[in-house]
Amino acid sequence: MPNYILNTSRQMAKRHGREKRFKWYGRIAIFISIAFLIFMFSAIVFRGASAFQQTKISLDINFSEAIIDPTSSRDPEILKRANYKPVVLESLSNVIPGITDRRDRNRVYKLLSAGAVFDLGEQVASNPKLLGKSKSVWLLASSEVDLFMKGKIDSNISEDLRRLKDKDIEWIEILKSQGKIKKTFNTTLFGKGDSREPEMAGILGAAIGSFFSLLVCFLIAFPLGILTAVYLEEFAKKNFLTDFIEVNINNLAAVPSIVFGLLGLSIFLNFFNLPRSTPLVGGIVLALMTLPTIIIASRSILRSIPQSIRDAALGLGASKTQTTFHHVVPLAMPGMLTGTILGMARALGETAPLLMIGMVAFIVDIPKGVTDVATSLPVQIFLWADSPEKGFVERTSAAIIVLLVFLILMNLCAVYLRKRLERRW
Amino acid sequence: MSLPTENWLRRKNRRNQIKELVIQGVLIASSFVAILTTIGIVASLVFEAFRFFDKIPLMEFLFSLEWSPQTAIRADQVGASGKFGVIPLLTGTLLISFIAMLVATPLGLLSAIYLAEFAKAKTRDAVKPLLELLAGIPTVVYGFFAALVVAPIIRATGSGVGFDISSESALAAGLVMGVMLIPFISSLSDDVINAVPQALRDASFGMGATHEETVTKVVVPAATPGIIGSLLLAISRAIGETMIVVMAAGLAANLTLNPFEAVTTMTVQIVTLLTGDQEFDSAKTLAAFAIALFLLVLTLGLNIIALHIVNKYKKKYA
Numbered sequence: 111m112p113n114y115i116l117n118t119s120r121q122m123a124k125r126h127g128r129e130k131r132f133k134w135y136g137r138i139a140i141f142i143s144i145a146f147l148i149f150m151f152s153a154i155v156f157r158g159a160s161a162f163q164q165t166k167i168s169l170d171i172n173f174s175e176a177i178i179d180p181t182s183s184r185d186p187e188i189l190k191r192a193n194y195k196p197v198v199l200e201s202l203s204n205v206i207p208g209i210t211d212r213r214d215r216n217r218v219y220k221l222l223s224a225g226a227v228f229d230l231g232e233q234v235a236s237n238p239k240l241l242g243k244s245k246s247v248w249l250l251a252s253s254e255v256d257l258f259m260k261g262k263i264d265s266n267i268s269e270d271l272r273r274l275k276d277k278d279i280e281w282i283e284i285l286k287s288q289g290k291i292k293k294t295f296n297t298t299l300f301g302k303g304d305s306r307e308p309e310m311a312g313i314l315g316a317a318i319g320s321f322f323s324l325l326v327c328f329l330i331a332f333p334l335g336i337l338t339a340v341y342l343e344e345f346a347k348k349n350f351l352t353d354f355i356e357v358n359i360n361n362l363a364a365v366p367s368i369v370f371g372l373l374g375l376s377i378f379l380n381f382f383n384l385p386r387s388t389p390l391v392g393g394i395v396l397a398l399m400t401l402p403t404i405i406i407a408s409r410s411i412l413r414s415i416p417q418s419i420r421d422a423a424l425g426l427g428a429s430k431t432q433t434t435f436h437h438v439v440p441l442a443m444p445g446m447l448t449g450t451i452l453g454m455a456r457a458l459g460e461t462a463p464l465l466m467i468g469m470v471a472f473i474v475d476i477p478k479g480v481t482d483v484a485t486s487l488p489v490q491i492f493l494w495a496d497s498p499e500k501g502f503v504e505r506t507s508a509a510i511i512v513l514l515v516f517l518i519l520m521n522l523c524a525v526y527l528r529k530r531l532e533r534r535w
Numbered sequence: 536m537s538l539p540t541e542n543w544l545r546r547k548n549r550r551n552q553i554k555e556l557v558i559q560g561v562l563i564a565s566s567f568v569a570i571l572t573t574i575g576i577v578a579s580l581v582f583e584a585f586r587f588f589d590k591i592p593l594m595e596f597l598f599s600l601e602w603s604p605q606t607a608i609r610a611d612q613v614g615a616s617g618k619f620g621v622i623p624l625l626t627g628t629l630l631i632s633f634i635a636m637l638v639a640t641p642l643g644l645l646s647a648i649y650l651a652e653f654a655k656a657k658t659r660d661a662v663k664p665l666l667e668l669l670a671g672i673p674t675v676v677y678g679f680f681a682a683l684v685v686a687p688i689i690r691a692t693g694s695g696v697g698f699d700i701s702s703e704s705a706l707a708a709g710l711v712m713g714v715m716l717i718p719f720i721s722s723l724s725d726d727v728i729n730a731v732p733q734a735l736r737d738a739s740f741g742m743g744a745t746h747e748e749t750v751t752k753v754v755v756p757a758a759t760p761g762i763i764g765s766l767l768l769a770i771s772r773a774i775g776e777t778m779i780v781v782m783a784a785g786l787a788a789n790l791t792l793n794p795f796e797a798v799t800t801m802t803v804q805i806v807t808l809l810t811g812d813q814e815f816d817s818a819k820t821l822a823a824f825a826i827a828l829f830l831l832v833l834t835l836g837l838n839i840i841a842l843h844i845v846n847k848y849k850k851k852y853a
Contacts, residue, residue, distance in 0.1 A: 125745050129745045129748075133747075135645050136646060136650075136654075139642045139643075140645075140650070140662055142664075143666060144662070144715050150680050157683075171597060214659055334565045338562075340568040341559075355566050355569055357567045361573065364768075366775025366830060368775065368827070369775075372579065372805070376580075401568065432556070435558075459675070461673065461674070461777075462777035462806070466806075466809055467689065490544055492781075495675075508681060510676050510679065517671060521671065
């Protein structure tokens with residue numbers, strides 16, 4: 111007689127084995143997804159962390175009046191635009207010995223950023239008393255020097271493949287030995303607009319552009335979204351029109367974001383002639399894009415408000431609008447705000463539609479209002495990612511870190527609101 | 536004769552009625568914005584696309600195998616009109632979407648099944664937000680990562696085994712896009728699996744099936760329509776995705792199914808056609824609107840089918 115019990119138990123072992131394996135497949139899938147997330151974050155942080163520092167070179171500058179302001183005009187404009195190159199060169203050759211011929215002079219001058227002389231100009235213009243005196247000043251180093259100081263240039267590879275030559279490195283070592291070169295917190299990154307030179311480029315302009323776009327987006331999408339949700343949930347009768355609006359909202363939620371950009375381009379720019387490349391148009395486009403998200407979230411919140419609240423208000427003689435706006439909407443507000451913040455967080459990261467309406471231009475100035483030309487943080491990331499200069503790689507990563515920090519803050523804000531203010535019925 | 540208070544009440548009542556009507560009017564007006572947006576999108580795309588089809592016949596756009604939209608500087612130049620066949624763009628888009636789905640489908644589905652059926656509540660609470668984080672990352676970040684990290688790795692691996700892989704290969708863009716799609720598939724499938732009635736599971740357990748057998752032979756088959764719906768939604772997102780492909784895929788419209796070659800997509804072409812400085816009437820710029828119309832029809836079609844399937848499925852177990 112065959113041993114059935116043994117047979118079945120072998121079969122059971124097989125079946126349980128299969129279950130174990132199946133569970134592991136699930137765990138591995140989750141592990142891979144999260145591992146990718148961690149890999150991506152660490153790759154970006156690893157590349158971007160160094161961008162929060164910048165290299166500066168200390169020079170004892172002799173602000174000779176004869177060179178800077180020979181006419182003694184003391185006009186801030188003249189002081190700003192004066193030729194500071196000779197002063198800087200003089201001070202550099204004091205520190206670094208053996209610089210005599212023209213080629214060397216030009217090379218050593220390139221250790222400094224092209225923006226260093228503008229910096230000097232600003233300083234003198236704001237404080238003309240400096241003229242004729244000598245002062246030690248920290249000046250911005252060039253991107254190549256900056257990368258070298260951060261250990262991102264390998265001095266062992268052939269000199270022909272580097273933009274920073276052996277001579278430059280020798281000079282940097284001289285500066286280093288005298289403590290005249292150091293890394294400080296990168297204020298340029300957070301305080302300046304875009305620039306063609308990596309060491310002079312900052313994200314402030316883009317961040318403010320993003321802020322203005324989101325402001326416009328919020329002012330349009332929040333009231334419209336909530337009113338639509340209230341109408342559809344509280345007032346609309348079930349008819350063809352209501353169904354049509356609902357279908358529209360669901361479809362809009364699925365339209366690729368780039369199509370909204372085309373809408374902005376052909377309707378708002380070409381038809382209504384709104385100013386191109388501005389946060390105004392960007393905000394409108396983002397608002398139309400986030401509107402479905404806000405409506406759908408707000409509706410589900412409204413649906414969760416118990417009917418008894420409405421019945422009580424109506425029973426005490428409140429009208430339909432009074433019931434809705436005095437009782438239902440205030441109760442639903444935290445939830446609706448949460449939905450709106452999440453929608454805005456998505457809008458903050460959106461790039462493609464902004465490319466279509468020209469917010470992709472190279473803009474140095476920091477926007478002062480919604481009708482100034484501007485770009486936005488994600489678009490700035492896209493622009494820098496496209497730049498060939500090596501110095502932009504770390505800045506792109508740093509800009510991504512800043513963007514992600516903003517996104518995380520917005521999401522935490524939403525979570526906090528939900529936890530603190532939302533009521534469970 | 537009416538009392539003064541009665542008059543006052545009547546007037547107040549009418550004022551209130553008018554106020555109610557005005558408020559309701561505002562509500563209706565704001566809900567019409569959604570309709571206006573749809574009309575705006577369709578009208579602008581259709582209008583510009585028609586102007587494009589004036590210059591390039593529809594049949595050529597749909598069936599021509601070549602895409603090279605450069606316009607001539609001189610009228611008598613060779614190939615002055617440019618070639619506007621959407622097929623290479625479509626194959627490029629589908630190739631990248633296919634690679635993305637190859638990554639996202641197993642990872643997304645297995646995670647969803649594990650989280651919905653096997654994981655403890657604690658694990659679920661910890662893992663779900665992490666997966667959703669993947670959906671919250673801006674696509675420009677994925678694009679940067681694909682172009683800067685993933686593409687060089689793939690290229691280096693390729694040359695390590697003596698295989699020449701383009702630095703703008705469909706593979707890099709597809710892989711990273713696949714990761715972006717994981718949360719879309721996992722969270723939708725999770726909902727769908729949770730919607731399968733407990734009675735089905737209990738019956739299966741009662742017959743002596745193991746948990747794995749219950750999941751693969753009862754729960755998943757019952758949830759299949761919903762899962763298919765979630766996959767279709769993910770595909771529609773992959774087709775409309777812009778930034779990852781703009782940054783990591785190429786510009787050359789190669790008609791190929793080789794994932795190691797550079798391909799271009801519809802969204803990439805829209806961006807390249809419209810971000811330069813050019814006059815608004817050329818066939819080149821108008822072509823972007825024709826592609827966008829095509830893209831819209833494709834994604835909306837997929838979406839409507841997907842929602843239909845999901846809704847039908849939801850009704851079945853409601």
